[in-house]
Amino acid sequence: MERTRLYVFATVFFGVVLVGTLSFMHVESLTALDALYFSVVTVTTVGYGDIHPVTPLGKLLAMGLILSGGGTFFGILAAAVEMFLGRREKQVRAEKIDMIIGLFFSQVGSTLVRRLIRADAGIGVLRDNLDVSLRWTKENFRKAEATLKKYHYDVDMAAIDLPALNTLLGANSEFLVRLLENPNILEHETFTSLLQAVFHLKEELAHRPNLASAPACDIEHLRLDVKRIYSQILIQWLHYLDHIKDNYPYFFSFQCRVTPFLATEDATVCT
Structure with a gap:
C-alpha cells in the first residue's frame, strides 16, 4: 500500500513538473533548462527568486504549480518515510x-x-x-x-x-x-x-x-x-x-x- 501511494504521488509530481516546464517555456519564453529549474524550485517551495514569472499568465501558472505540485512533493516525502518505517517495522x-x-x-x-x-x-x-x-x-x-x-x-x-x-x-x-x-x-x-x-x-x-x-x-x-x-x-x-x-x-x-x-x-x- 505504501509503495503504491508513493508511485501515485511520484507520477503526479513528475506530470506536474513536466506540464509546468512546457508551460513556462511557452508563456515566459524560457529555455528548457530554465523552465525545468523554475518548475522544480516552485513545486518544492524553495523559491530562490533568481527566476520569476513576468507575465500575468506566468504568475497564475506559478500559483497553480505551487498549489498542485507542492502538496504532491510533500506527499512523496511522507509516503517515502512511511514506506521506510513500514519496512523497518516489518523487519523487526x-x-x-x-x-x-x-x-x-x-x-x-x-x-x-x-x-x-x-x-x-x-x-x-x-x-x-x-x-x-x-x-x-x-x-x-x-x-x-x-x-x-x-x-x-x-x-x-x-x-x-x-x-x-x-x-x-x-x-x-x-x-x-x-x-x-x-x-x-x-x-x-x-x-x-x-x-x-x-x-x-x-x-x-x-x-x-x-x-x-x-x-x-x-x-x-x-x-x-x-x-x-x-x-x-x-x-x-x-x-x-x-x-x-x-x-x-x-x-x-x-x-x-x-x-x-x-x-x-x-x-x-x-x-
Whole structure:
C-alpha cells in the first residue's frame, strides 16, 4: 500500500513538473533548462527568486504549480518515510518471529523432529536429502524443500513411545501456550498451524490414561494427528536451519552436530 501511494504521488509530481516546464517555456519564453529549474524550485517551495514569472499568465501558472505540485512533493516525502518505517517495522516483526521459532525448536521442536524421523520407514530418503552440513548452500535448502513438498509423510506408531511423547509435550505445555499467545506468530500462518497441531496432539495424549495399551482404532486416530505435525514440522525445521545459517552461523554449526539423523545428540566437536 505504501509503495503504491508513493508511485501515485511520484507520477503526479513528475506530470506536474513536466506540464509546468512546457508551460513556462511557452508563456515566459524560457529555455528548457530554465523552465525545468523554475518548475522544480516552485513545486518544492524553495523559491530562490533568481527566476520569476513576468507575465500575468506566468504568475497564475506559478500559483497553480505551487498549489498542485507542492502538496504532491510533500506527499512523496511522507509516503517515502512511511514506506521506510513500514519496512523497518516489518523487519523487526520478522526477527521476533524467527526468534520465537528458534525457541520452539530449541525447547521441544528438535526433539520432536528426531522422534518422528526415527518412526519413519522412509528415513533413508530423508537422510539423503536432509542431512544438513556446514557445506550446505541456498541451492541445497531449495532442493531439500522441494523433496519435502513431494514426500509421502507417514509414521509407524509402534516405533513411537507415546507415554514418553506425552511426557515431553506435557512438560512443555506452559511453553506452548505462551507461544500461541504471542501476537507476533499470527503473521506466520504456517508456524501457527504447526503450533496448533502440536498443542492438539498434547491434549489428545493427555486425555488418554492408558497410552501403552490403547486400542488400534485409537492409535490410528493419533497417527493422523502425528502425521499432521510431521508434514509441517520438517519444512519449518528446514526454514529454521536456513535462517540461522545466514544469521547465526555458530548456532547452525551446533545444529549440524546434533542433526536428528545422527545416532546421538552429542555436540562434542572433537574427541
